Amino acid sequence: MTDELDDEKMAMLRKAFAMFDSGKTGQIEKEKIRTILNTLGANYDPEELEALLEECDLEGTGKLNFDNFVKVVGHFLEEQDEEAMMKELKEAFRLYDKEGNGFIPTSSLKEILAALDDKLTDKDLDGIIEEIDTDGSGTVDFDGKLMDEWMDG
Known part of the structure; x- marks a missing residue:
């Protein structure tokens, strides 16, 4: 299934996985998959998602490694138009960019x-912000740093 995803989507998935793998364990909790799919604006059937999660979590740990994460999330992203996804991300960004x-x-x-992700601690959040705001400006722009972080992996 990973062959069907282009490099851009794979880079974005790597970044999303890393952001939600706050303990850097190489695994993320299955519950976070819904959040990631919603963030990416992916349409999914909850029952289909649950079945895929069960299929990919054979050991019953409640967590997925990156390969299984790609199988699950990639399944729902394949049908999604990349432009539509970028539009959704931009819309979410604009909500916070009130002055434009x-x-x-x-x-x-x-x-x-x-x-x-309500499980992220202040320390986790500060670490993510530090990674994204490399110049210490205290701001993040959609077309530049924020999207570089999301899309370039």
């Missing part, structure tokens, strides 16, 4: 990430 400056404060990004 093309960037948001890192504090807003921290809010978004905290809303996406």
Whole structure:
């Protein structure tokens, strides 16, 4: 199934996986898959998702490694139009960019990430922000750093 995903989507999936693998264990909890799919604007059938999660979690650990994560998320992304996904991400970004400056404060990004995953600690959030805001400007722009982080892996 990974052959069917292009490099851009694979890079985005790697970044999403890394963001949600806050303990850097190489695995993420199955519950986080729904959050990631919702974030990416993917349409999915909850029962189909549950069946795929069960199929990929043969040991019953409640966690998926990256390969199984790609199988599950990739299954729902294949049908998705990349432009539509980017549009959804831009829309979410614009909600926080009320002045239309093309960037948001890192504090807003921290809010978004905290809303996406309530298990992230302040320390986890600070680490993610530090990775994204490499120049220490306190802002993140959609077309630049934020998308580089998401898309380039």
